[in-house]
Amino acid sequence: LDVNIQTKLQNFSDFFLWILVLSVLWFIALYVATLYFKRKMYEGYIDPLTTAYNRTYLYEILMKKLAREYQLFMIDIDFFKKVNDTYGHDAGDVVLREVAQRLDKLIRDEDSLIRYGGEEFLIYTTQLNSQQCFEFAERLRENIKAEPIRYKNIECSVTISIGCNPYGSKNEVFADVLKKADEALYMAKVFGRDCVKVAK
Structure with a gap:
């Protein structure tokens, strides 16, 4: 019984760890995508030669x-x-x-x-x-x-x-x-x- 409990706890711990890792990766991807979008939007409003607004x-x-x-x-x-x-x-x-x-x-x-x-x-x-x-x-x-x-x-x-x-x-x-x-x-x-x- 103790072995089964330990196994279940280990499985739960592994599952929780995977959820945590996936959540962190999702937030990183969202952050990078937001930066990329802001950069592209910024570039769309900037004159590339003078760096003044366009x-x-x-x-x-x-x-x-x-x-x-x-x-x-x-x-x-x-x-x-x-x-x-x-x-x-x-x-x-x-x-x-x-x-x-x-x-x-x-x-x-x-x-x-x-x-x-x-x-x-x-x-x-x-x-x-x-x-x-x-x-x-x-x-x-x-x-x-x-x-x-x-x-x-x-x-x-x-x-x-x-x-x-x-x-x-x-x-x-x-x-x-x-x-x-x-x-x-x-x-x-x-x-x-x-x-x-x-x-x-």
Whole structure:
């Protein structure tokens, strides 16, 4: 009888051990799958060249969590085509990466830097008034201009033009807010580039 009890206890112990092992393996698999999913989702929202957010992030994530009041900065690298034509597309890629890195260092954690397309970037901020927007944009512009971007033995002097709309509202159609920032950017180009224009 004692032998039967011991056998049953041993079988129960083995069964419990297997359940424990399988549970641990299941949790590990779930954890790895979650990390993989988050990584793939993250990669889907990141521009691989500059590591800034991409337009998918803008339209699928950011637009769903807009603040009641916010600001948009449209940024264009001046004469970027000339960089590609003169030094090649590899040099152009270096310029894009460096500009994105410099811009990213100047924004706050709660702000978003988005590669909007080509040589255009978009910055989303909150809690800035019109004057603060202008001052912030000027810091961005001066930072890019202050130091040439190096590619191999070449130094590329780079400037940016910025159009800002400080009056974004959650109650307004996002496309209209963006359009005003883009129109301000157009005015910055009309006025000779390497400058900041704020939407009225």
